[in-house]
């Protein structure tokens with residue numbers, strides 16, 4: 001095979017230039033990336049060997065070699081290696097799909113893609129340009145790799161100029177990455193110096209499970225001897241005592257595990273002794289990855305047996321509604337050749353799962369009580385997923401509901417979260433229950449006309465925006481008998497007035513019945529397909545109208561949910577509530593009585609407006625615009 005030259009994809013070339021020219025404040029991380037890749041490759045080879053006893057045994061090792069005069073540094077592993085195609089796929093395409101988004105984010109942040117800065121560093125890290133960080137310290141990189149089971153090795157070289165070459169090479173199974181270092185005179189460190197390298201490895205890669213070996217020169221008995229030394233402690237971070245591990249070490253480990261550059265919100269240590277003994281370390285990330293909501297099967301826990309990696313994304317270790325967690329669980333009690341398929345039925349796994357679940361509940365409770373700010377961040381990112389547990393896990397539904405935060409009208413603006421218990425404490429004497437309003441969009445809920453009678457009387461209302469809230473609203477029996485009922489103020493039958501007040505209002509409406517009848521008839525006939533009833537409102541004050549769910553059908557919220565899930569429930573007819581004390585409705589009542597031709601358009605506009613206020617889409621926006629234009633033209637005398 002002759003040497004062949006390839007072009008990087010176009011964005012990649014731009015990114016390379018930017019990285020090379022950037023004054024990256026932490027160039028050292030290139031070594032972390034290379035060692036991390038080597039460690040992954042060793043994990044993979046070990047697993048292939050476990051599954052296939054015909055493969056030769058091997059002694060995993062990551063070797064750092066340096067040449068001060070020749071100014072090269074190489075990181076070599078005897079892991080799975082890469083085929084020629086894999087080298088093209090993984091090394092010839094920077095950060096795979098992320099590159100475009102990365103550059104877009106850079107531009108959006110207003111960065112000139114040349115000068116460096118803290119934000120830029122964060123962005124680079126966040127998009128995991130991994131292998132490419134080598135160009136911060138090297139002007140030429142050579143990768144020689146041979147895939148386990150393949151007869152040939154391949155050489156990849158690049159000078160970070162937008163192209164790379166591939167050619168034939170020789171080596172055993174594994175990968176060697178050799179960097180031709182830029183001159184150290186650029187003010188940077190000398191990456192061929194033993195102590196510089198040791199420091200970096202201790203800082204970033206100490207916990208790597210495989211030995212990182214370097215040959216060092218020592219003076220013994222007046223003679224120079226060259227010997228191999230393992231420079232990382234290889235101590236699994238979850239096996240060290242809590243007091244021994246620094247925050248920085250937790251962060252590095254989290255990065256190694258997740259490739260997430262952002263700091264995790266919290267870590268949770270797991271430890272159990274006895275019939276089943278296991279240890280573990282879990283992290284709560286600070287943000288949800290983009291596919292977390294769509295993919296209920298996403299799971300971020302890696303299983304280790306006796307400190308050796310067995311598999312990642314081990315879904316059976318935690319319940320689905322805790323799938324936002326990342327981390328490792330390590331047990332000595334499992335058999336090394338355990339497979340994904342039998343994991344679920346493994347009693348030890350079930351024990352681990354229960355105990356992990358309990359620990360996570362406890363830690364969240366602690367955080368809620370003494371780290372409210374962090375807890376609210378957690379809830380904002382993952383509350384929606386965590387709450388799914390109320391439906392999935394009846395046994396712990398109460399625990400989860402106790403941990404749940406809800407938006408509330410009590411503390412307006414951003415955040416504004418409360419627990420059910422805190423709401424209960426603030427309830428007014430004689431208040432019938434916990435007032436709740438469900439909808440899709442928090443800002444639409446905050447300005448909903450349905451809140452008016454409650455706001456006027458100083459009652460607090462919980463605002464619920466998650467799919468599972470419908471279920472909570474329907475049944476809170478898990479909270480115990482003496483727990484106040486959740487009352488849905490969207491229904492129209494829940495009102496905050498006392499008995500007296502209500503009777504008075506009813507009498508007032510009765511007196512108006514005759515005047516209201518023509519408008520009611522008009523509304524029912526022109527919106528017959530969408531309305532089950534029209535009634536004067538007992539509760540609205542400032543708004544002219546609102547829509548209520550019929551007690552006979554699905555709630556509007558549920559109908560929208562089903563539609564979003566691809567189902568086609570029959571359109572639900574609703575109840576149109578009109579505020580007969582509002583000047584607009586008074587005028588409309590008069591117009592309907594006089595059979596004014598404009599009444600139908602106006603009532604249809606009011607209906608659409610009520611839908612818009614709920615954050616819902618209009619069935620026929622064109623008709624809405626046509627009517628509105630007509631009314632505007634008339635108002636302007638055009």
Ligand code: ADP
Pocket residue numbers: 033037038041077079080081082090091095128129130131132174175259
């Ligand atoms: P990341 O590690 O975040 O996926 P990298 O750019 O560091 O991104 O590496 C890209 C891919 O190249 C890796 O996911 C892996 O498949 C492959 N790779 C890198 N280094 C090695 C190695 N030493 N041995 C085997 N495969 C490797």
